[in-house]
Amino acid sequence: MNHPDTLPARSAAETPPQPPGLLGRLGTWSVRHFKAVLVGWLVVVAVLGAFAPQVTSALSGAGWQADGSESVKVRQVAEQHFGGNASTALQIVVAADRPVTEPAVQQVIAKAGELAAADPRVSTVVAPQPGATISQDGRTAILLAGAKASPDDMVRAADDLKGPLNELSTDGISVHATGASVLWSDFNKANHDAMMKSEIMSWPVTLAILVLAFGSLVAAGLPLLLTMAGLAASAGSLVLISHLFPVSIWAMNFAMMFALALGIDYALFLVVRFRSARMGRSLSSAGAVAETMDTAGKAVLLSGATVLVSLSAVMLVPSPAFRSMAGGIMLAVLFVLAATLTLLPAVLGRLGHRVDSLALPWVKAGEHRSPRFAAWGERLWKHPLRYGALALAALIALAAPVIGLRTAMPSITVIPGDASARAGYTAVQQAFGPGAPGTLQVVTPAGQAADVAARISATPGIAGVMPAQSAPDGSGWSMIQAVPTVDPSSPDLAHTVHVLRAELPQETLVGGAAVENLDLQHLLTEKTPLVIGVVMALGFVLLLVALRAPLISLLGTVASLLSTGAAFGVARLVFQDGHGAGLFGFKSQGFLDGWAPVFFFAMIFAIAMDYTVFLLASAKEHYERSGDPKEAMVGALAHSGRVIFAAAGVMVAVFFTFALSGPLPPKEMGIVLGVAVLLDAALVRLVLLPVILRLTGRAAWRIPAWLDRVLPKISFSHG
Known part of the structure; x- marks a missing residue:
C-alpha cells in the first residue's frame, strides 16, 4: 500500500x-x-x-421561573387576590435628603404615583405606609405599582416607566424604579447592547479567518x-x-x-x-x-x-x-x-x-488533503501514548477544579451600577436593611394568619415581619411579608426559606422574587443529571446509527465529556475564584450562574459532537474505501483536520468577543464556550480521538452481526 x-x-x-x-x-x-x-x-x-426588526421588542424578558413551584403559586395568588402585589410588581423608590413628609418630596411622590397609575399594566398604586414602606429615618419611601399583566408584560412596563420616573429626580430627591421586573428590563437592555457590540466585533474577525481558511x-x-x-x-x-x-x-x-x-x-x-x-x-x-x-x-x-x-x-x-x-x-x-x-x-x-x-x-x-495534518496524523500513529497521555493529563488537570464548583442565581451585580434597578436596590438596602430587596411573601388561610406571623417572627434569619394583610376580594387568603436579615443573593437565605417551608402549616406558601430564584436554582440542580444523561444517550445513538460502529461511537461520545469538564473547571477558576476577573472586566460573585451547567453542557456537547461527526465521518469514509485503520486515521486528519481547525478558530473568535463586553452572563457564555471549543478541537478531536482510532484499530469499526441487521445501511463514501 x-x-x-x-x-x-x-x-x-x-x-x-x-x-x-x-x-x-x-x-x-x-x-x-x-x-x-x-x-x-x-x-x-x-x-x-x-418581522425580524421587531425581535427586540416582541420577545420577552422574563420566564426565569420553575413552573409549578411554590413561589410561582404565591405570585399567582398575589396577582389574583392582592391587587397585583406580586413579585412582578414595580417598586418606586423615592430617596431624599429631607423627610418624605415635606411638600417638595410629597409632590414628587404624587407625580410618580400618577405616572405609574396611568399605565394600563399597573393595577393599583399603593402609597408609602409608615412602619412598612417608609424608612425609620423618614427619608426613603416606596410606592408599590401592582402587576395587572403577565410577568413579560410587566418587564415591558418597566421598560416604559423607569426612564420617566427617573426624570422626576431633582436636587436632593432621587426616584428609581426597582424590583424583579425592572431588574430584567435593565439586564435585557445591557445584554442586548453587549450582544450587538460583540456581533459587530466578531464579523471582521470572522471574515478574516474565513478568507485564510478558504x-x-x-x-x-x-x-x-x-x-x-x-x-x-x-x-x-x-x-x-x-x-x-x-x-x-x-x-x-x-x-x-x-x-x-x-x-x-x-x-x-x-x-x-x-x-x-x-x-x-x-x-x-x-x-x-x-x-x-x-x-x-x-x-x-x-x-x-x-x-x-x-x-x-x-x-x-x-x-x-x-x-x-x-x-x-x-x-x-x-x-x-x-x-x-x-x-x-x-x-x-x-x-x-x-x-x-x-x-x-x-x-x-x-x-x-493537508500535508501538515497528514504529517501530524503520521506522528500520532507512531507515538499514540505519548501525545494521548499529554492531552489527557492536560484535560484532567483543567477539569479537576470542577469538583468545587458552586452555582447560584445571578445577583444584582450582573447589571450596570447606574441601572435603575440597581440604584433602587441599593437605596432600599441602605434605608431598610440588607434583606429588604428580597422581602418574602407568605400567603396563608386567613384563620391561621396570626399564628403563622408569630412563627415567622421567631424564625432565625428574619429581621422583621409586617402585619398580615387580608385579601380585599374576600377569598380567605392573608399575606404576610417578612424581611430577611441577609442579601437576596446570600446562600443563607435558602436555609431560612427551607426552615419556613418545613415548619409552617401545610396550606401556607412561601414566595417572593428572591424565592423564585431559589426554586429555579433547585429545579436546575435537580434536572441537570437527567439532561446530561439524555444528551449523552441520544448523542451515542445518533453516532451509532450513522457510523455503524459501537466502540468508536461510545468512545467518541465519552471523549466529549473531557472538554466539557475542562471548560467548567476553567469557569470555576475564572468566575468563582476570580482569576482573570480584572482582565475581562467583571467582579466575581463567588459562584457560577445557576443556569450555566445545564444549558452550557447541552451547547458544548452539541458543538463537540459537531467536530466528532466531521472527523469520524471522514475516518469512516476512508476506512470504507481502504479497509486500512491507518489510512482511516491519517486520512481523516489530512482531509478534515484543517476544516476542524479553521471552524474552531472562527467559533473561538466569535465566542470570545462576547467575553469582552457587557454584563456578566454573556462573559460566562463567551469564556465557557470559547474555552470548550478551543480544548475540544485542539486536544480532543485533533489528538485524543485520532489516538483512540490508532489504539482500537479495526475494532473501532467492528459491528456485531445482530446490530448490523438492525441498523440502517449508511455509507459515507460516494454512492
Whole structure:
C-alpha cells in the first residue's frame, strides 16, 4: 500500500462514477433548479425577515421561573387576590435628603404615583405606609405599582416607566424604579447592547479567518450567505411564535451566535469537499455537488441532528426561559441546516470553478488533503501514548477544579451600577436593611394568619415581619411579608426559606422574587443529571446509527465529556475564584450562574459532537474505501483536520468577543464556550480521538452481526 503522503489527491478518479445517493440527488436537484431554490429562499428570507426588526421588542424578558413551584403559586395568588402585589410588581423608590413628609418630596411622590397609575399594566398604586414602606429615618419611601399583566408584560412596563420616573429626580430627591421586573428590563437592555457590540466585533474577525481558511474571497462569502439567511428567517420566526407564547430575548441572542458558528462550520465542510471533488477531475459542477452531498453532506446532516437532539434535552427543564432559548437555537439550526443542504449546493453548482475566484496568491485552489495534518496524523500513529497521555493529563488537570464548583442565581451585580434597578436596590438596602430587596411573601388561610406571623417572627434569619394583610376580594387568603436579615443573593437565605417551608402549616406558601430564584436554582440542580444523561444517550445513538460502529461511537461520545469538564473547571477558576476577573472586566460573585451547567453542557456537547461527526465521518469514509485503520486515521486528519481547525478558530473568535463586553452572563457564555471549543478541537478531536482510532484499530469499526441487521445501511463514501 502507498504511503498516505504519496497517495493521489483522489485515488478513485479512474473508477466509474457511482449513482448518487439521496443527498446527492437533492444536491443535483438544487443545482438544476437554481432559480427556484434561490427565489424560494429569497421569499422565505423576505417574508420572515420583514418581522425580524421587531425581535427586540416582541420577545420577552422574563420566564426565569420553575413552573409549578411554590413561589410561582404565591405570585399567582398575589396577582389574583392582592391587587397585583406580586413579585412582578414595580417598586418606586423615592430617596431624599429631607423627610418624605415635606411638600417638595410629597409632590414628587404624587407625580410618580400618577405616572405609574396611568399605565394600563399597573393595577393599583399603593402609597408609602409608615412602619412598612417608609424608612425609620423618614427619608426613603416606596410606592408599590401592582402587576395587572403577565410577568413579560410587566418587564415591558418597566421598560416604559423607569426612564420617566427617573426624570422626576431633582436636587436632593432621587426616584428609581426597582424590583424583579425592572431588574430584567435593565439586564435585557445591557445584554442586548453587549450582544450587538460583540456581533459587530466578531464579523471582521470572522471574515478574516474565513478568507485564510478558504483562501478565496468568493468561497469565504458563502458561510456569511448561509448565516444571514438563517438569522433573518429564524428572527422573523421567533417574532411570529412570540404571538402564540412568550419567547425569551435570550433565544435570539443564542440563535445569532449558533447560526453564525454552525453556518461557518457547515459551509467550510461542504465547500472544501466541493473544491476537492473538482480538483484534477472532469466532474461537472452537478457531479461534484452530488459527491459533496453524499459524503460531507451526510456528515453535516448528522451533525445538525446531533445539535438538535442535544438542545432538545433542555426542554426537560420546566422553565419557560430555558425552553424558549433551546427552541430559538433549534430553529436557527434548522434554517441554517436547510440552507446548507439546498441553497449552498445550488450556489456551488452555479459558481463551479469560480468558487476559487479572488484567491490569495499563495493558495493552491482545490487542495483538500493537508500535508501538515497528514504529517501530524503520521506522528500520532507512531507515538499514540505519548501525545494521548499529554492531552489527557492536560484535560484532567483543567477539569479537576470542577469538583468545587458552586452555582447560584445571578445577583444584582450582573447589571450596570447606574441601572435603575440597581440604584433602587441599593437605596432600599441602605434605608431598610440588607434583606429588604428580597422581602418574602407568605400567603396563608386567613384563620391561621396570626399564628403563622408569630412563627415567622421567631424564625432565625428574619429581621422583621409586617402585619398580615387580608385579601380585599374576600377569598380567605392573608399575606404576610417578612424581611430577611441577609442579601437576596446570600446562600443563607435558602436555609431560612427551607426552615419556613418545613415548619409552617401545610396550606401556607412561601414566595417572593428572591424565592423564585431559589426554586429555579433547585429545579436546575435537580434536572441537570437527567439532561446530561439524555444528551449523552441520544448523542451515542445518533453516532451509532450513522457510523455503524459501537466502540468508536461510545468512545467518541465519552471523549466529549473531557472538554466539557475542562471548560467548567476553567469557569470555576475564572468566575468563582476570580482569576482573570480584572482582565475581562467583571467582579466575581463567588459562584457560577445557576443556569450555566445545564444549558452550557447541552451547547458544548452539541458543538463537540459537531467536530466528532466531521472527523469520524471522514475516518469512516476512508476506512470504507481502504479497509486500512491507518489510512482511516491519517486520512481523516489530512482531509478534515484543517476544516476542524479553521471552524474552531472562527467559533473561538466569535465566542470570545462576547467575553469582552457587557454584563456578566454573556462573559460566562463567551469564556465557557470559547474555552470548550478551543480544548475540544485542539486536544480532543485533533489528538485524543485520532489516538483512540490508532489504539482500537479495526475494532473501532467492528459491528456485531445482530446490530448490523438492525441498523440502517449508511455509507459515507460516494454512492
